[in-house]
Amino acid sequence: MRLTTVRLLPVLAGVTAILTCAAPAHADPNTTYLSYGDRGVGVKCVQIAVGVTADSVWGPDTDRAVRAFQRSHFGHADGIVGPQTGDALMNRLNAYYGWCYSVIPTSY
Numbered sequence: 001m002r003l004t005t006v007r008l009l010p011v012l013a014g015v016t017a018i019l020t021c022a023a024p025a026h027a028d029p030n031t032t033y034l035s036y037g038d039r040g041v042g043v044k045c046v047q048i049a050v051g052v053t054a055d056s057v058w059g060p061d062t063d064r065a066v067r068a069f070q071r072s073h074f075g076h077a078d079g080i081v082g083p084q085t086g087d088a089l090m091n092r093l094n095a096y097y098g099w100c101y102s103v104i105p106t107s108y
Contacts, residue, residue, distance in 0.1 A: 033082045033105055034081040034104070034105065035080045036059075036063050038058045039058065042103035042104055043056050043057065043058045045089075045093070045097065045103055046066065047062055047065075048093065049092045049097075049100075049104075050062070050065035050069050051065065052065045066081065066085070069088070074088075081104065081105060083106055084107070086105040087106050090104060090106055
């Protein structure tokens with residue numbers, strides 16, 4: 001039984017490390033990220049930035065557009081708008097949409 005326990009510890013430690021490293025180092029625990037199923041003004045700003053119908057509901061069209069945006073800017077896509085994606089999205093919006101800074105997660 002001990003041999004099995006000893007073998008599992010490195011495996012479990014590796015899984016824990018992967019899970020804890022998944023969050024960005026600059027992630028603010030008070031920041032609300034945006035993703036599939038969300039609704040509201042923040043989603044509307046994301047939709048305007050990625051060029052889909054701005055109905056304030058994150059559905060399949062918004063998800064596809066956000067993932068395509070992320071792949072084109074970062075080479076990977078998770079479909080979650082956090083500070084890195086939020087910064088890039090805000091760079092696409094003109095000054096008229098400055099109010100979106102308060103509803104899209106950014107590093108600003």
